[in-house]
Every structure is written in structure tokens, then in C-alpha cells.
Amino acid sequence: MTIPEWLQTADRTAPWRKLRVCVAGIRLxxxxxxxxxxxxxxxxTVVDAKDGQPERERATILEILGGHARLGDAETLPEGTQLLVVSPGFRPDAPIVRAAEEAGIPVWGDVELAWRLRPTENPAPWLCVTGTNGKTTTVRMLASILRAAGKRAIAAGNVGTPILEAVLADEPYDVIAVELSSFQLHYTHSMRPLAAAVLNVAPDHLDWHGSFEAYAKAKGRIYENCKIACVYNVADPLTEQLVRDAEVEEGCRAIGFGLGVPGVSEFGVVDEVLCDRAFLAERWTTAAEIGTVADIQPPAPHNIANALAAAALARAYGVPPVAVRDGLRAFRPDAHRIAHVATVDEVDYVDDSKATNPHAAAASLAAYRSVVWIAGGLAKGADFDDLVKSAAERLRAVVLIGTDRDKIRTALERHAPDVPVVEVADTDTGVMERVVAEARRLAQPGDTVLLAPACASMDMFRDYGERGDRFAEAVRRLS
Structure with a gap:
């Protein structure tokens, strides 16, 4: 079937009634x-490989609304399709994606569709965030800052509210803080954010992208066509390189953030004070105070970096320094993100179950001086050598769990051979009781027992949330 020319520049006012669209995936x-x-x-027509009760319930709702659903087959492109909109989970080599590309059919993600369906008059600007770790915390910090400035703002995209729901809200938003995964960015083409940040780039989701280079390139797409600021991490040279590689609007600036004293056009920290040397006229000679480390909870190094990135995006939008401070003070992190559970016998127990890859676990481990580390699960092809080398001096002991615990054990044998290691091979529902008991036995007063698994959870738990909940329950029974 012919692909209409108007689809190349389609917006909310386009003649959508004439278009045949296949949507791949029936989840959120x-x-x-x-x-x-x-x-x-x-x-x-929505297609999905699954044909279970949740999928059938959504299919029924869709039919009532006027759409169609085909369950049990997400590989075959429906006849007559003129546009394929794919959910983030569909890999570039998925049969339905390949079929569309071979037929010359445009392939969009939900973010691309949302960008095109923004209001035609005074659409809310997007402040976009991506990175291997810290995306959700940063985008929610950003939304808190924007609300503290009196703006009607929301965190949307890969977190919480779907971006299409935010864009099509009956009461329009002033500004949208958008979390974007590498999957979503891969299928995004025309987005023009007001400002965007890449927090960090470390190997992850290589099975989806095919290589680290492709993964990094997908992350870098967030900078394309940026208007005001491309925010990068001064401690991660690759993020700055992605800025250099991007085609941006004339006048768009590169803005760095880091934990040290900021240079010109950077955000940083001086004597526990958060500083902006980017968005003030006197930036060559002075800095603006936008808060303090004490305003950030918890004040772990990587969380301070997240706050500085959020502040840079908010300042690019134009909020005053006091709103940054007030927004950070009001923000509370989601569960299972370096959350203090309890202190028992002078040992702190911390739940960072959200640390599902080595990069996230390294940031978590760096926040504590002496750690009994609980790690393991599904490795997703990750390598643990660099993680163990960076954390070796902080490790009091290690308790290993999960399917791929042997990969972490091997890294420990190579780079931290003197650190005691206990393996808990059980996978039943009571496993965290034994894990916490072992960690308590190994810990000394002043230590931190840290659940930062560096792995996914689905080999033993429903998700990282259940893993963290089980850990917290076991700790509370101790106290």
C-alpha cells in the first residue's frame, strides 16, 4: 500500500483517518x-506475541474503542500497514520491524508519535534525560524543581506516565520532564528537545542493540536538534563526545556537570555548595548558589551528580536558583534506590535493589566506606571485573545469590581474593532470611550491609521491587 507523503511531517492536524497503523505491543x-x-x-491493529489474560483484557478495551487486536503473533505485519509504531521492547532485528523496513514502511516508537501529536499551539517544551543509570531519579528531581518554580510539570516517558498521556492531557502541561531509554531513542527521529542530558554510558542492553557502539549511538540521539543546552557528565568523556557528534540548533550550548569545582559553563560543588557557572551573565568570574549537598537525600555521590544534571536542565528552562534548592529539598527518591532500611547493632542495612547492572552497583558501593555486599542474579551478559576492582578496598565480605553468581565470584577471586565470600544457592521465597543472616554474621559495627545486586532479579523474584521488599522485611525482623 502507498505511504502518504504527509506522514513525513505529520502532526496532530494530519489526516489520520486515512491511515492504517500497526502497533506492536499491547502493554503500557x-x-x-x-x-x-x-x-x-x-x-x-495491535499485535502482541502473548495471548494471556492481561493481553485479552486490553484487547477487549481496544475493540470497544474502535481498534483491533491480534494476539499470539507479533511477527507478521498486517496487510495494508502504512505505519508501524513499536513498543520499546521490540528489537531492531524483530521480524515485524525488518518486514516494515524492507517494505519502506516508517517505523516509529511511542516517543516519536508523542512528539508529533503535541498541541500545535504553544506545546510544552521537553527536558529530556537518558543514561545507563540514574534516569528515573534525575527526571523526578527535575519535575520536583519545575513544580517548585510554580510550573505545571510532570515526569513522563520511560517512567510513570506514558509520554503520550502527558502530551494529550486535557489540561496542558507547562513543561514535561521526559525519561528516555535507549530503546525509545532508537525509534525517535524528529524530536527537538529544549534541553537534554546523558548522565552516563556504560555497557548495558547489548543483546538488544547488538554492540556497545550502537547502544551509545542510541543514547546520543537525545542531543539531536537540541535548542538550548546539551548537558553532559564531565566524569564520563563519552557523554561529552556524544554532544560533539550531535547536530544541534544554532546557539545550543554544551553544559557539564560534575562533583568538583565547576569550570565555566559547568555545574559543580564547592565546599558542600551546589554551584551554577553556566546560566548567569557573570559566569566567567563567579557562580550562582543553587543549593547544598544537605538538600539532597540521600547525599551519595551519584545522587549529587543526578541533582546537578536535573538542576542544569531546569536552569536551561529558566527556573530561578531558589526553585532548584526548594525542589531538591522536596524530592524523595523512589523505593529500592539506596534506601536506608534500619540500623541493627551499629550496622546500617541499605536497599539498592534498583542497581541492576555493574555501573549502578559501582556507584552505590562508592557511597560507603566498608560494605558487606549482597550481589547476584541475572547478569544480562555483563562483565564484573571493573566493578570488583573499583570496590575491592571497600568490601568487608560478599554474599552471593542468583543464577549468575559464579561470574561475580570469579571476578572476586581475580581482584579481591582475600575478601570472604558466602554463596546462598537457595531460590525459595525465604532466601532473603538466610542472606541477611549471613550478612549480619559477616558485618562489624560501622559497616553497611548493601543490597546492590549488579544483576537483574527475574531468576528469583518478580522484579527488583520484590527483591528489595524481601530484603527489607528480613532486615526488619532482625531489628
Whole structure:
């Protein structure tokens, strides 16, 4: 079927009623895309490989709205498709994606669709965040700062509210803080954010992208067509290189953030004070105070970096320094992110179950002086040598769990051979009781027992949230 020329520049006012769209995936992102397209009058068919109760319930709702669903087959492109909108989980080599590309059919993600469906008059600017770790915390800090400035703002995208829901809200937002995964960025083409940040780039999701180079390139797409600021991490040279490689609007500036004294056009820290040397006229000779380390909870190094990135994006949008301070003070992190559970016999127990890859675990371990580390799970192809080398001097002992615990044990044998290691091979529902008991036995007063697994959780738990909950429950029974 012919692909209409108007699709190249389609916006909310385009003649969607004439278009036949396939949406791949019927979960949150896919369903929100299908619902939006149905309301625009497009002929929508949603496909999904699963055919369980949740999928059937969503399919029933979609049929009531006027769309169609095909469950049990997400590989075959429906006949007559003129546009394929894919959920983030669909890899570039998925059969349905390959079929669309071979037929010359445009392939969009939910973020691309959302960008095109923004209001045609005075659309809310997007402040976008990506990175291997810290995205959700940073984007929620950013939303808190924007609200402290009196703006109607929301955190959307890869976190919480689907981006399409935010864009199509009955009461428009003033500004949207958008978390974007590498999956979403891969399928995004026309987005023009007001400002964007890449927090860090470390190997992750290589099975999806095929290589680290492709993964990094996808992250770097967030900078394309930026208007005001490309925010990068001065401690991660690759993020700055991605800025250099990006095609941005004339006048867009590169803004760095880091934990040291800031240079010109950077955000940093001086004597526990958070400083902006980017968005003030006197930046060559002075800095603006935007808060203190004490305003950030918890004040772990990587969380301070997250706060500085959020502040840079907010300042690019134009909020005053006092709003940065007030927004950071009001912010509280989500569960399972370096959350203090309890102190028992002078030992702190901390839940960072969200640390599902080595890069996140390294940041967590760096926040504590002496650690009994609980680690392991599904490695997702990750390597643990650099992690163990960087943390070796901080390790009092290690308790290993999960399917791929042997990979961490091998790294420990190479780079921290004197650190005691206990393996808990059990996988039953009571495993955390034994894990916490072993950690308590190994810990000494002043230590931190840290759940920062560096692995995914699905080999033993429903998700990282359940893993963290089980850990916290076991700790509370100790206290």
C-alpha cells in the first residue's frame, strides 16, 4: 500500500483517518499509542506475541474503542500497514520491524508519535534525560524543581506516565520532564528537545542493540536538534563526545556537570555548595548558589551528580536558583534506590535493589566506606571485573545469590581474593532470611550491609521491587 507523503511531517492536524497503523505491543506504551491513534480516527491493529489474560483484557478495551487486536503473533505485519509504531521492547532485528523496513514502511516508537501529536499551539517544551543509570531519579528531581518554580510539570516517558498521556492531557502541561531509554531513542527521529542530558554510558542492553557502539549511538540521539543546552557528565568523556557528534540548533550550548569545582559553563560543588557557572551573565568570574549537598537525600555521590544534571536542565528552562534548592529539598527518591532500611547493632542495612547492572552497583558501593555486599542474579551478559576492582578496598565480605553468581565470584577471586565470600544457592521465597543472616554474621559495627545486586532479579523474584521488599522485611525482623 502507498505511504502518504504527509506522514513525513505529520502532526496532530494530519489526516489520520486515512491511515492504517500497526502497533506492536499491547502493554503500557503500546496501548497508549493505540488509544491515541484510535481517537484520531486511524485504522489501528495491535499485535502482541502473548495471548494471556492481561493481553485479552486490553484487547477487549481496544475493540470497544474502535481498534483491533491480534494476539499470539507479533511477527507478521498486517496487510495494508502504512505505519508501524513499536513498543520499546521490540528489537531492531524483530521480524515485524525488518518486514516494515524492507517494505519502506516508517517505523516509529511511542516517543516519536508523542512528539508529533503535541498541541500545535504553544506545546510544552521537553527536558529530556537518558543514561545507563540514574534516569528515573534525575527526571523526578527535575519535575520536583519545575513544580517548585510554580510550573505545571510532570515526569513522563520511560517512567510513570506514558509520554503520550502527558502530551494529550486535557489540561496542558507547562513543561514535561521526559525519561528516555535507549530503546525509545532508537525509534525517535524528529524530536527537538529544549534541553537534554546523558548522565552516563556504560555497557548495558547489548543483546538488544547488538554492540556497545550502537547502544551509545542510541543514547546520543537525545542531543539531536537540541535548542538550548546539551548537558553532559564531565566524569564520563563519552557523554561529552556524544554532544560533539550531535547536530544541534544554532546557539545550543554544551553544559557539564560534575562533583568538583565547576569550570565555566559547568555545574559543580564547592565546599558542600551546589554551584551554577553556566546560566548567569557573570559566569566567567563567579557562580550562582543553587543549593547544598544537605538538600539532597540521600547525599551519595551519584545522587549529587543526578541533582546537578536535573538542576542544569531546569536552569536551561529558566527556573530561578531558589526553585532548584526548594525542589531538591522536596524530592524523595523512589523505593529500592539506596534506601536506608534500619540500623541493627551499629550496622546500617541499605536497599539498592534498583542497581541492576555493574555501573549502578559501582556507584552505590562508592557511597560507603566498608560494605558487606549482597550481589547476584541475572547478569544480562555483563562483565564484573571493573566493578570488583573499583570496590575491592571497600568490601568487608560478599554474599552471593542468583543464577549468575559464579561470574561475580570469579571476578572476586581475580581482584579481591582475600575478601570472604558466602554463596546462598537457595531460590525459595525465604532466601532473603538466610542472606541477611549471613550478612549480619559477616558485618562489624560501622559497616553497611548493601543490597546492590549488579544483576537483574527475574531468576528469583518478580522484579527488583520484590527483591528489595524481601530484603527489607528480613532486615526488619532482625531489628
Amino acid at each position: 506504551a503500546g496501548f497508549s499509542a493505540a488509544e491515541a491513534l484510535v481517537h484520531l480516527g486511524a485504522h489501528v
